[in-house]
Structure formats: C-alpha cells, structure tokens
Amino acid sequence: MVVKQSHSTVEKWFESIKVEVLKIDPVAFAENFLTIDGLPLRLGGGTGWKFLADVYRYVATKALGPEGKPVVCVKARQVGATTMAAALELYFCTSDLFGTSPQKPPIRILHCFPALSLVQKFAKDKLSTMIRTSKDNYIIKHALSHNEETGKRRMDVPDDTLTEKQFKNENKLWVDSSANDAQRLQGMSVDCIFYDEVQRMNQDDIGNSKRTLTAARYGPKGQGIQMYFGTPLQRGSDFYKMWEASDKRFYHLRCSACKEYFKLYEPGSDSWEEIWLYANIVKCPHCEHEQDKIEAVENGKWVPSQIVMSNGEEPQYIGFHFNQLLIPYFDKEAIIREKPGIHATNSERIWKNEILGEFYSGSELPMSEEEIYQYCRNINKRISYGVPSVSKNINPKVIVPYQSPTFMGIDWGGKNDDLNSTIGKSYSSVVIISADRSGVLQIENAFKLKDNSWNHKKAIVNEMYRRFNIMLTVADLGYGSDIVPELQREYGGRIIGCLNSGSLINPVKYDPEELRMIVNHHTILEEIFGNMRKSKVLFPWKSYEQIHWLIEHFCSMEKEQRTFQGRVITRYVKGTGPNDGLSAFMYAYLAYKFYLTQGFKVKNHQINAKSNGPILAYLPGI
Numbered sequence: 001m002v003v004k005q006s007h008s009t010v011e012k013w014f015e016s017i018k019v020e021v022l023k024i025d026p027v028a029f030a031e032n033f034l035t036i037d038g039l040p041l042r043l044g045g046g047t048g049w050k051f052l053a054d055v056y057r058y059v060a061t062k063a064l065g066p067e068g069k070p071v072v073c074v075k076a077r078q079v080g081a082t083t084m085a086a087a088l089e090l091y092f093c094t095s096d097l098f099g100t101s102p103q104k105p106p107i108r109i110l111h112c113f114p115a116l117s118l119v120q121k122f123a124k125d126k127l128s129t130m131i132r133t134s135k136d137n138y139i140i141k142h143a144l145s146h147n148e149e150t151g152k153r154r155m156d157v158p159d160d161t162l163t164e165k166q167f168k169n170e171n172k173l174w175v176d177s178s179a180n181d182a183q184r185l186q187g188m189s190v191d192c193i194f195y196d197e198v199q200r201m202n203q204d205d206i207g208n209s210k211r212t213l214t215a216a217r218y219g220p221k222g223q224g225i226q227m228y229f230g231t232p233l234q235r236g237s238d239f240y241k242m243w244e245a246s247d248k249r250f251y252h253l254r255c256s257a258c259k260e261y262f263k264l265y266e267p268g269s270d271s272w273e274e275i276w277l278y279a280n281i282v283k284c285p286h287c288e289h290e291q292d293k294i295e296a297v298e299n300g301k302w303v304p305s306q307i308v309m310s311n312g313e314e315p316q317y318i319g320f321h322f323n324q325l326l327i328p329y330f331d332k333e334a335i336i337r338e339k340p341g342i343h344a345t346n347s348e349r350i351w352k353n354e355i356l357g358e359f360y361s362g363s364e365l366p367m368s369e370e371e372i373y374q375y376c377r378n379i380n381k382r383i384s385y386g387v388p389s390v391s392k393n394i395n396p397k398v399i400v401p402y403q404s405p406t407f408m409g410i411d412w413g414g415k416n417d418d419l420n421s422t423i424g425k426s427y428s429s430v431v432i433i434s435a436d437r438s439g440v441l442q443i444e445n446a447f448k449l450k451d452n453s454w455n456h457k458k459a460i461v462n463e464m465y466r467r468f469n470i471m472l473t474v475a476d477l478g479y480g481s482d483i484v485p486e487l488q489r490e491y492g493g494r495i496i497g498c499l500n501s502g503s504l505i506n507p508v509k510y511d512p513e514e515l516r517m518i519v520n521h522h523t524i525l526e527e528i529f530g531n532m533r534k535s536k537v538l539f540p541w542k543s544y545e546q547i548h549w550l551i552e553h554f555c556s557m558e559k560e561q562r563t564f565q566g567r568v569i570t571r572y573v574k575g576t577g578p579n580d581g582l583s584a585f586m587y588a589y590l591a592y593k594f595y596l597t598q599g600f601k602v603k604n605h606q607i608n609a610k611s612n613g614p615i616l617a618y619l620p621g622i
C-alpha cells in the first residue's frame with residue numbers, strides 16, 4: 001500500500017516536471033494546453049505541420065533576443081496563422097517563463113488589426129474561444145483575476161474585457177486597431193506586436209504603432225518583437241515591399257532516399273505539379289524517389305533565398321512564405337480543384353493570392369485599400385447624421401447659403417437566396433453622398449440595415465429624406481421590385497429604380513414612364529474607379545472605423561478582361577467578399593449623374609425625359 005502510494009507520488013512528480021519542460025517549447029505548450037474549438041491542436045512530430053511549428057519556435061526564441069529581427073509571414077488563406085498568433089500570445093502570457101524574475105520581466109503584447117471590426121471578430125471568435133476551451137481551464141487559472149486558493153474570481157482586480165487580458169506575473173495582452181495613425185494606441189507601452197491582416201494596413205499606421213515599442217523589454221532595444229502576417233495582394237504594395245526586404249525563406253522538403261533538400265513550391269512556377277505526383281506522394285527532383293509528402297515535410301527545414309539584398313545590404317526582416325500546398329490534410333487533387341477554370345468562382349487573382357500566397361502581378365485590382373488611402377481621404381471629415389428636422393417655416397425671401405445637393409443610393413438585401421453565396425445573409429446597404437460645385441463627391445454616411453423588413457426599410461428611407469434633404473435616390477430594382485414602386489407613390493420622381501443591362505452602346509438609359517433607369521454596371525464602375533483615382537470621391541476618414549466595411553466592399557471586386565469585336569471589354573465581377581456597399585454607392589453616383597445630366601438628356605438620348613422626369617426644379621440657380 002505504502003509502496004504503491006510513493007510510486008504514484010514519484011510518477012506525479014515526474015509528470016509535473018515533464019509538463020514544466022514542455023512549457024518551454026511553444027509547440028508543446030500549444031499541444032498540451034490549447035485546443036482549436038475544443039479539438040486538439042496538433043503541430044508536433046508526424047503531423048506534417050513542421051513548417052509552421054518552426055515559425056512558432058523562431059518567434060519564441062530568436063525574435064525575442066536582442067539580435068532578433070522583425071518577422072514577416074506571407075501566407076495563403078486557412079494556413080493557421082491567426083491561430084499561431086493567438087497561441088503564441090497565450091504562451092508568452094501563461095507559460096510562467098515571463099514576469100517571474102528580474103531577468104525575465106513581464107511581457108506586454110498587442111495583437112493589432114487594421115480596423116476595429118476585425119478586432120471584435122478575432123477577440124470574440126478566436127481568442128475567447130481559445131481561452132475558454134484550454135485544457136483543465138489552464139488559461140483561466142492563469143488569469144490575474146483567478147484566486148488560486150478559493151478557485152473564484154478575485155474582487156480586487158478589474159475584470160478582463162474582450163480585448164484586454166491580464167495574467168499572473170503582470171503579463172498582459174491587448175487586441176486593438178492601428179487605424180487613423182494608431183490613435184487608439186497612444187500612450188501604450190508594449191514589448192511585442194503581432195500585426196494581423198497586414199496587407200490592409202498602411203505604412204503611416206504601422207509607423208505610428210511602433211512607437212509603443214520604444215521601451216520594449218524584449219527583442220532589439222527600442223524595437224521589441226514585431227511579427228507581421230497577411231495574405232498578399234498586388235505587387236508594389238507596402239506588404240510586398242516588406243517581403244522584398246526580407247530574407248525570403250521557403251520551406252524545403254527532405255528526401256528520405258538521397259537525403260537532399262528540395263522545394264515543393266517555387267514562386268512563380270508550376271513545377272510543383274511535377275514534384276507532387278498525386279494524393280500525398282511527392283517525387284524527389286534529385287533522385288526521383290517517390291515518397292510520402294508529410295514525412296518529407298517533417299524532415300524538412302526553412303532556407304533563406306535572399307541573404308544579401310540587391311543593394312548589398314542585409315535584409316531587414318526574417319521572411320517566411322507558406323501556402324496551401326503545405327497544408328497536410330490537402331491532397332494534390334484538392335489543390336487542383338481550386339484552380340481558376342476548374343473551380344466555379346476562383347479567379348486568377350484568388351488562386352495566386354489566397355491559395356499560392358503569391359503577390360498578384362496581372363492586371364491590377366479594380367481598387368485597392370492603398371489607393372483609397374492615397375486618393376480618397378478627407379481627413380477632416382466624420383460621417384454626418386444630417387439635420388434631425390428641417391423647419392418648414394423658412395422665409396422664402398431669406399437667401400440661404402449654397403448647400404451641396406445630397407443623393408442616396410440603396411442596394412436591397414436578401415440576396416441570401418443565391419446558392420453561390422457563402423457570406424450568409426446580406427442586408428440592405430445605404431450610401432448618402434453630397435456633391436460640391438467642382439463635382440467632388442463626399443460620402444456623408446453609409447450603413448447597413450440590420451433588418452430586412454418592409455416597415456424598417458420604409459422608415460429608414462423616410463428618415464434619410466428628412467435628415468439629409470435628399471434630392472434624388474436611385475435604388476436597385478432587381479431586388480426592390482416591390483418596395484421601389486411603393487416608395488415612388490410617396491416620393492414620385494425623387495426615387496428612381498435601376499436595372500442592370502449589358503448594353504455597351506447605351507450604357508445608361510432612362511424610362512420616364514416607369515421612373516427607372518437601365519444601366520450597364522461595368523461601364524459605371526469603371527467610371528467610378530477612374531474618378532476615385534482622380535480624388536473625385538472622398539471618404540470621411542475621421543470615421544474610418546465606421547466606414548471600414550464600406551472600404552472593404554469597394555475593394556472586393558475582381559476584374560475580367562476580354563476582347564469583343566476588337567475592343568477590350570472590362571467586366572467587374574464579385575470577388576470573395578461582399579460588395580453591397582459599393583453597389584449602394586454606385587446607385588448614389590447614378591443619382592448624382594442623373595441630376596447633373598438632367599436625366600441623361602445631355603447624352604442625346606432618344607428618350608424624352610422632359611415631362612415625367614424627376615423634379616429638376618431642385619437644380620441650384622433655377
């Protein structure tokens with residue numbers, strides 16, 4: 001009896017030593033204490049995730065030291081990079097390796113996104129879940145507010161919020177946005193920043209956010225630990241420049257026969273299709289031995305491909321490139337199915353950016369966030385809420401100052417019936433713009449309706465007319481064939497329905513009998529993107545966080561070019577993200593254009609819009 005007990009004590013003691021040792025390795029830590037949505041997190045030996053496990057270890061050891069360099073990860077979608085960041089953050093905060101001695105001061109970490117909407121999503125869906133589902137409540141027990149003696153919450157410690165977590169030994173984790181010159185981060189002092197979705201950040205915001213690292217206690221002096229990760233977009237972007245200034249590491253597999261290393265993926269080349277034969281079998285390019293891909297990955301290593309940059313200098317960043325080809329649970333056939341032409345909706349750009357993790361060099365994106373930042377910022381303006389009530393007793397003899405006319409565009413929601421839609425329920429979007437005398441369009445407000453009911457839609461339209469004194473509205477008729485005529489009974493020609501047409505000869509037509517216009521969307525979008533690059537469309541940048549969704553919608557389109565009767569025709573098609581906000585803007589733009597051309601008459605139409613057209617008495621000066 002006694003012997004047995006002491007034996008079990010030794011076992012327990014040995015087990016606890018083992019656990020302590022495992023905590024030092026971030027990969028072992030993640031496997032032992034964390035889960036992904038309650039499922040085991042497996043990265044270690046034999047899983048085929050060694051390429052990612054090595055990045056975990058690099059950040060937890062090398063990047064931490066005084067000689068460390070900022071790390072840039074250029075990655076495809078779904079390769080577990082955000083999970084890696086969350087796991088590393090919890091490792092730093094709860095492994096008992098930090099904040100336990102004067103040589104190991106507490107660590108303060110910031111997980112940074114380009115906008116608050118992404119902060120909320122990550123904090124709610126990813127981080128909170130990972131904390132809640134840790135094994136035996138490991139993370140919760142390491143929270144500063146956890147009382148070890150009673151097992152209950154300490155009352156002398158403030159509550160953690162969704163985006164601010166305090167742990168034992170004074171280790172801290174924040175999740176926040178770097179938008180608007182990193183205003184929200186002012187006064188913060190941290191040791192480590194994880195930049196997430198970095199392809200959508202601009203250099204000014206990154207530069208300003210780095211000031212929080214001035215007094216960093218880990219990483220190089222004054223620099224701290226910096227890790228940047230994102231999915232690439234176009235060449236020439238800020239993210240592209242960071243990657244180009246890195247040592248560009250690619251993962252090399254190792255042949256089990258000749259022991260040579262070889263790349264599975266060569267950037268810009270299709271050679272991987274010959275190395276990867278089928279299913280999970282790869283062929284060594286040195287000795288032609290056919291072998292299991294997972295095993296070859298497990299024996300592989302990262303190799304830098306740029307030791308010296310073209311200007312003779314040492315790279316400023318450590319760069320890791322990994323794409324979906326390395327994901328162990330994908331076989332070759334699964335990757336091939338993602339190719340444009342085979343996959344129903346994947347464009348060349350999606351294939352390059354999101355599957356291969358390559359910067360796209362083909363014809364440029366229709367519009368990028370960087371271009372909006374460059375050409376379309378009104379840094380002095382917030383979104384406007386209009387005037388709650390307009391007095392009806394204005395003396396008509398009093399001359400009122402010039403007021404920019406306002407226009408509204410509405411894209412009705414309910415497109416969730418679309419079988420191809422993977423974004424779930426879509427809501428109606430509204431954009432309100434004003435136009436100054438020189439034709440510069442200012443976005444005054446933009447929002448999504450939270451409710452698709454008839455009454456709610458009508459109430460919002462009424463409220464917008466009241467607040468903004470809307471001159472003219474254009475609304476989608478395709479999904480609004482019921483509500484638009486109803487609104488026209490009230491507002492007459494101040495609301496015009498809009499239908500799509502493929503006509504190139506007559507891109508805009510107006511039918512005064514039906515109070516509707518028929519428009520070629522591709523032509524109008526091309527015109528809008530062109531105007532944006534001439535700074536003719538301005539976003540209220542002081543309200544960046546509230547309009548970030550709209551910016552995303554503007555940048556979600558894909559470009560398709562083909563030749564028709566000797567002419568190059570550009571078509572704009574929906575990309576992976578939603579675009580309702582852009583559609584709503586397009587309708588507002590059409591309302592402005594209609595007003596400006598007096599019902600498209602200036603374009604010498606066959607349709608006479610004189611009699612039933614919208615009330616053009618609103619034209620200033622008439």
Ligand SMILES: [Zn+2]
Nearest residue numbers: 255258284287
């Ligand atoms: Zn070989």
